[in-house]
Amino acid sequence: MRPSLNRVRTSRSAVLAAAALLALTLSACGGDEGSGATSGSNSRSTAVGAVDKQHNDADIAFVKEMTPHHESAVAMSELARDRSDNPAVTALATRIAGAQEPEIAQMRKMAKAWGVDLGAGHSSGSHTGMDMTGATTLEPLKGPAFDRAFLTEMIAHHESALPMSKAVLDQGANPQAKVLAQQIVATQTAEIAEMKQLLTTV
Numbered sequence: 001m002r003p004s005l006n007r008v009r010t011s012r013s014a015v016l017a018a019a020a021l022l023a024l025t026l027s028a029c030g031g032d033e034g035s036g037a038t039s040g041s042n043s044r045s046t047a048v049g050a051v052d053k054q055h056n057d058a059d060i061a062f063v064k065e066m067t068p069h070h071e072s073a074v075a076m077s078e079l080a081r082d083r084s085d086n087p088a089v090t091a092l093a094t095r096i097a098g099a100q101e102p103e104i105a106q107m108r109k110m111a112k113a114w115g116v117d118l119g120a121g122h123s124s125g126s127h128t129g130m131d132m133t134g135a136t137t138l139e140p141l142k143g144p145a146f147d148r149a150f151l152t153e154m155i156a157h158h159e160s161a162l163p164m165s166k167a168v169l170d171q172g173a174n175p176q177a178k179v180l181a182q183q184i185v186a187t188q189t190a191e192i193a194e195m196k197q198l199l200t201t202v
Helices: 002-049 057-083 087-114 128-138 143-171 175-199
Strands: none
Touching: 057 087, 057 128, 057 143, 057 175, 087 143, 087 175, 128 143, 143 175
């Protein structure tokens, strides 16, 4: 009886050991898959945030001109918060600033990766003086007079961004600059139409 009991106990121990080994193996496999997924996700996240260093003169011209151009649009939009009483105008200005501030950050990141100095803001690029004239013109205005001037200035400002964007689409080498340029063309073309319509109501 005892030898038989010992064999049963031994057999039962072997089964339990095998089950534990199987569970451990499955756990390890699952852990590897989870780790791989996390690693892959992190890699994708890093890739999205990384700057493609491939560029040419057209890409450099794009970030050097579009960055201060965007900065002046943000400055003009910020004036609308205090000087406009029209909810449609202030909402539009908020959207413009909200869209262009991240694009400014992106272009500054690209310029840094390419070794291009853009300065501290509102102080670099050949278009800066011209573009900041819009904000200077708007500063003394309030109410409907501001709204009409803001929309008129911003329409012209947006229209001047389109050739810059199309130039890098045609001649640039950096894929991220091209994606950004396409985004600018699409967004600002739609906003131009919106502002022209809004201008008839203020």
